[in-house]
Amino acid sequence: MPLRIGFAFNQKPAEEEEPPSPPSHDLYAEWDDPATISAVADALSLAGEVILLEADESFPERLRRTSPDILFNMAEGLYGPNREAHVPAICEFFGIPYTGSDPLTLALALDKERTKEVLVSRGVRTPRWCLAEDEVRAPSRGDLPLPALVKPLYEGSSKGIDAGALCRTGEEVAARVAWIRARYRQPSLVEEFLPGREFTAAILGNGAEARVLPLVEILFETLPPEAPPIYGWEAKWVWDTPEAPLSIFRCPAVVEESLAEELRRAARAAFHALGCRDWARVDLRLDAQGRPHVLEVNPLPGILPDPRQNSCFPKAARAAGLAYPQMILAVLAAAMDRWGMTKPSSLTSLLTSPWSEGSEPEGM
Numbered sequence: 535m536p537l538r539i540g541f542a543f544n545q546k547p548a549e550e551e552e553p554p555s556p557p558s559h560d561l562y563a564e565w566d567d568p569a570t571i572s573a574v575a576d577a578l579s580l581a582g583e584v585i586l587l588e589a590d591e592s593f594p595e596r597l598r599r600t601s602p603d604i605l606f607n608m609a610e611g612l613y614g615p616n617r618e619a620h621v622p623a624i625c626e627f628f629g630i631p632y633t634g635s636d637p638l639t640l641a642l643a644l645d646k647e648r649t650k651e652v653l654v655s656r657g658v659r660t661p662r663w664c665l666a667e668d669e670v671r672a673p674s675r676g677d678l679p680l681p682a683l684v685k686p687l688y689e690g691s692s693k694g695i696d697a698g699a700l701c702r703t704g705e706e707v708a709a710r711v712a713w714i715r716a717r718y719r720q721p722s723l724v725e726e727f728l729p730g731r732e733f734t735a736a737i738l739g740n741g742a743e744a745r746v747l748p749l750v751e752i753l754f755e756t757l758p759p760e761a762p763p764i765y766g767w768e769a770k771w772v773w774d775t776p777e778a779p780l781s782i783f784r785c786p787a788v789v790e791e792s793l794a795e796e797l798r799r800a801a802r803a804a805f806h807a808l809g810c811r812d813w814a815r816v817d818l819r820l821d822a823q824g825r826p827h828v829l830e831v832n833p834l835p836g837i838l839p840d841p842r843q844n845s846c847f848p849k850a851a852r853a854a855g856l857a858y859p860q861m862i863l864a865v866l867a868a869a870m871d872r873w874g875m876t877k878p879s880s881l882t883s884l885l886t887s888p889w890s891e892g893s894e895p896e897g898m
């Protein structure tokens with residue numbers, strides 16, 4: 535019997551299919567495009583029979599009925615701060631093993647303040663911050679860590695983090711907090727703006743075996759001259775297009791070994807502090823003294839398959855010698871090991887054999 539692999543995802547609607555009245559233009563920014571979904575499905579099909587389970591309203595019933603041996607989870611969910619926890623919680627309800635972090639970690643990582651509280655309690659550096667519920671209760675100016683990066687409390691994919699997120703005065707912060715409240719209906723995290731270099735660390739595996747893949751540096755000098763040095767909405771979605779990709783990543787990052795080790799240590803500490811499993815990406819930035827701080831943790835990292843597109847996790851995997859399908863299968867293998875499942879021999883051998891991008895099946 536082949537391994538039966540469920541695959542949970544949320545597919546971005548084609549533009550013309552989007553409902554006419556979503557609250558914002560970026561409602562589906564975190565969802566995956568058809569090319570990513572088919573590349574992941576193709577990779578999983580090398581290890582078994584793939585059962586596509588779009589994470590829509592009928593997902594619980596289809597999951598129960600098909601009852602896969604394991605589920606590969608890539609579903610971001612739609613509404614609320616616990617949206618990423620829905621699919622793994624349903625898997626737990628039905629007793630079905632799944633890849634990646636559990637509901638607690640997924641909900642925790644989406645809430646950037648709770649994440650920071652955990653990091654601080656574990657001695658992991660993260661920028662100073664305060665929470666602003668709304669304009670009226672915005673903290674007094676003396677407490678504001680200015681200049682500040684103001685962001686929605688529980689969004690990803692740089693939703694709400696455009697050029698206006700970098701605030702230099704109390705007035706700018708108050709206006710931004712009001713804008714976030716009106717647009718995303720949630721509090722804002724007002725965070726000390728760190729001016730140093732930025733890196734992201736992709737992590738694969740579990741426990742002592744969790745390995746940090748080659749670090750990626752974000753090169754702000756590739757942004758338009760008037761742009762603030764942040765890897766925000768415009769850099770991810772406006773200035774970077776498939777036709778004209780920004781050369782914004784350097785991987786492996788060129789850093790002295792002592793700094794690289796500090797970055798890896800902070801990333802691993804954040805991964806473990808939050809209880810991440812199988813894979814995650816940790817975003818880090820240096821302060822004015824050159825010390826690494828953790829900005830946030832992404833337990834469901836973006837994974838665009840086309841090597842010409844900017845996507846940190848696949849880029850780091852490639853630099854580590856893992857082709858895209860191998861990266862997906864490495865996540866599956868880590869999860870199967872963790873659940874004490876016997877891996878098919880095809881999976882083990884695919885992970886150990888060399889694989890050049892050129893030899894990948896078409897469409898990858």
Ligand SMILES: Nc1ncnc2c1ncn2[C@@H]1O[C@H](COP(=O)(O)OP(=O)(O)OP(=O)(O)O)[C@@H](O)[C@H]1O
Pocket residue numbers: 661683685689690691692693695725726727728729732763764765766817819829830832
């Ligand atoms: N405190 C900060 N100091 C300096 N820059 C920051 C700070 N917080 C965020 N940024 C910039 O804004 C970018 C986006 O922030 P963050 O990673 O918190 O948002 P996100 O929407 O969760 O991103 P992702 O696309 O990784 O999910 C960062 O990559 C960084 O360039």
Ligand SMILES: [Mg+2]
Pocket residue numbers: 817830
């Ligand atoms: Mg980020």
